[in-house]
Amino acid sequence: MEDGSGAKTMTSRYEEKRMKIMKKGGTTGLLVLLFMIFFWKRGENMEKKYSIFTAIAYTSAKPHIGNTYEIVLADAIARFKRFQGFQVYFQTGTDEHGEKIALNASNIGITPQEYCDNISQEIKNIWDLMNTSYDKFVRTTDKRHEEIVGRIFQKLYEQGDIYLSKYEGLYCIPCESFFTESQLVDGKCPDCGREVVIKSEDAYFFKMSKYQKKLEDYIESHPDFIEPESRKNEIINNFIRPGLFDLCVSRTSFDWGVKVPMNEKHVVYVWLDALTNYITNVGYDVAAPSNEFYQIWPADLHVVGKDIIRFHMIYWPIFLMALDLPLPKKIYGHPWLLMNNDKMSKSKGNVLYADDLVKQYGVDAIRYYLLHEIPYNHDGNITLSLIEERINSDLANVLGNLVNRTITMGQKYFQGHIQNPNQIEEIDHLFLAKINDLDQQVILHMDKLEIGNAIDDIFDLLRASNKYIDETMPWILAKNEEKQDRLETVLYHLLESIRVSAIYLSPFLPETGQKMLCQLNQKNDSRSFESTLKYELNQPEILFQRIDLSKDR
Numbered sequence: 371m372e373d374g375s376g377a378k379t380m381t382s383r384y385e386e387k388r389m390k391i392m393k394k395g396g397t398t399g400l401l402v403l404l405f406m407i408f409f410w411k412r413g414e415n416m417e418k419k420y421s422i423f424t425a426i427a428y429t430s431a432k433p434h435i436g437n438t439y440e441i442v443l444a445d446a447i448a449r450f451k452r453f454q455g456f457q458v459y460f461q462t463g464t465d466e467h468g469e470k471i472a473l474n475a476s477n478i479g480i481t482p483q484e485y486c487d488n489i490s491q492e493i494k495n496i497w498d499l500m501n502t503s504y505d506k507f508v509r510t511t512d513k514r515h516e517e518i519v520g521r522i523f524q525k526l527y528e529q530g531d532i533y534l535s536k537y538e539g540l541y542c543i544p545c546e547s548f549f550t551e552s553q554l555v556d557g558k559c560p561d562c563g564r565e566v567v568i569k570s571e572d573a574y575f576f577k578m579s580k581y582q583k584k585l586e587d588y589i590e591s592h593p594d595f596i597e598p599e600s601r602k603n604e605i606i607n608n609f610i611r612p613g614l615f616d617l618c619v620s621r622t623s624f625d626w627g628v629k630v631p632m633n634e635k636h637v638v639y640v641w642l643d644a645l646t647n648y649i650t651n652v653g654y655d656v657a658a659p660s661n662e663f664y665q666i667w668p669a670d671l672h673v674v675g676k677d678i679i680r681f682h683m684i685y686w687p688i689f690l691m692a693l694d695l696p697l698p699k700k701i702y703g704h705p706w707l708l709m710n711n712d713k714m715s716k717s718k719g720n721v722l723y724a725d726d727l728v729k730q731y732g733v734d735a736i737r738y739y740l741l742h743e744i745p746y747n748h749d750g751n752i753t754l755s756l757i758e759e760r761i762n763s764d765l766a767n768v769l770g771n772l773v774n775r776t777i778t779m780g781q782k783y784f785q786g787h788i789q790n791p792n793q794i795e796e797i798d799h800l801f802l803a804k805i806n807d808l809d810q811q812v813i814l815h816m817d818k819l820e821i822g823n824a825i826d827d828i829f830d831l832l833r834a835s836n837k838y839i840d841e842t843m844p845w846i847l848a849k850n851e852e853k854q855d856r857l858e859t860v861l862y863h864l865l866e867s868i869r870v871s872a873i874y875l876s877p878f879l880p881e882t883g884q885k886m887l888c889q890l891n892q893k894n895d896s897r898s899f900e901s902t903l904k905y906e907l908n909q910p911e912i913l914f915q916r917i918d919l920s921k922d923r
């Protein structure tokens with residue numbers, strides 16, 4: 371198993387078993403087959419599976435809007451995959467062990483478990499408030515998870531990947547990580563910038579160096595494994611090539627964690643405990659993984675912040691290699707959300723929380739801001755005035771205004787009854803083509819995880835619709851008896867543009883998409899221009915209230 375070829379055999383054995391299980395599930399009868407052919411014919415991917423996992427948030431404190439960004443981002447991807455016909459499994463949860471959490475609990479006189487129960491529930495409430503559609507919310511204090519972590523540790527020890535030794539080094543208490551001198555930045559923790567202390571303890575170590583070459587080869591030969599490209603270079607050049615040190619995977623200085631089975635003075639290092647959440651909660655066990663496991667693993671996508679890529683792009687793949695399991699297909703190290711171009715921190719007093727923002731602006735306004743304003747590869751910025759500018763310019767002016775104007779005109783000129791008289795003019799061709807191009811554009815960007823650009827594609831169509839109103843001037847057509855068919859055609863085109871936009875907006879802004887469709891009172895779910903629908907419009911309602919920017923806050 372130590373050499374590459376041995377592990378390769380195990381991985382292909384995993385693949386064989388997986389194929390067998392997937393096949394069984396896929397051939398339970400003629401009905402399923404017919405169903406699949408039906409969707410295949412519609413060009414959808416109903417039979418395909420997609421699994422997506424966020425990092426699990428620490429239960430040390432209430433999560434701020436930066437942590438919340440990650441679950442919203444993953445939710446948009448998960449919803450879009452479902453929209454494309456994939457059968458999605460979407461997992462998130464909380465990371466609950468460690469010294470810092472035990473300390474926080476003792477500071478307020480409650481047990482670590484009580485502390486974690488409270489914060490984990492608070493995190494779940496925020497994820498729910500943000501309308502995120504996760505399938506499973508996991509906790510590392512879950513008994514089953516703890517038992518499997520113990521068995522994983524034991525297995526790795528018995529096969530010689532983990533050994534007992536002594537550790538003396540530079541330690542960052544908040545990050546619960548040891549560092550070498552050369553890893554420090556200005557003598558401080560490279561992850562959080564705080565002071566490190568010298569610490570010595572008996573400890574178990576994981577033989578990282580044994581897998582160094584194999585990991586480097588894997589990354590080089592799987593160009594889709596790490597995104598963005600810049601993170602891949604960072605991982606290879608800054609961490610792997612300089613040489614991987616064996617990793618300390620146990621602690622004796624505190625006891626809020628999973629006990630090491632063969633030596634209960636030690637608890638398992640939080641990152642070994644936390645990372646394995648991805649498999650312990652989908653049916654993995656050392657003796658025999660369940661059928662569910664083969665359906666979900668390997669993960670299609672891990673969505674994690676740029677600060678924890680070292681753990682996900684080095685330690686996690688190596689742990690999986692040691693367990694003879696396939697690696698996730700892709701790990702996306704997303705950028706961060708900064709508050710006024712600065713890192714959010716309680717001590718600086720510049721932290722924003724999702725629940726406060728939602729109370730003030732509504733869920734979809736905040737989802738829009740997070741999904742649209744943080745580029746794929748660069749940190750994004752947030753302030754209250756930036757949120758308000760976006761609400762006014764994009765959500766109220768471009769989107770809200772278009773829907774309101776169109777439905778109001780539909781009611782005013784045709785009492786809400788609109789069909790397509792097909793009085794086409796030259797100007798229409800480009801507009802109708804734009805409606806039909808939306809699918810291709812959005813998919814192109816979503817496939818590259820460029821969520822902000824995918825949303826821009828939809829808003830481009832909304833902007834083009836506003837321009838179409840300005841150019842066709844329905845209020846002038848309305849004055850001319852002979853132009854009634856042309857007027858109805860123009861309104862019909864606009865309604866179709868709004869309908870298709872609403873359908874594409876739904877994975878990103880689910881409530882808004884729904885409200886738009888409700889105002890249109892149209893059930894047809896075709897994703898391109900339809901020429902023969904009958905519209906019986908509802909009354910217009912304001913989607914996003916404009917914010918008066920001149921008012922003092």
Ligand code: MSP
Binds near residue numbers: 677
């Ligand atoms: N518990 C670990 C993850 C373990 S995964 C096996 C952890 N927790 S965390 O609560 O600190 O962070 C959760 C996620 O939020 C991480 O992916 C982190 O990068 C992300 N973010 C934390 N601050 C952030 C911003 N300001 N902006 C965007 N994402 C941010 O790390």
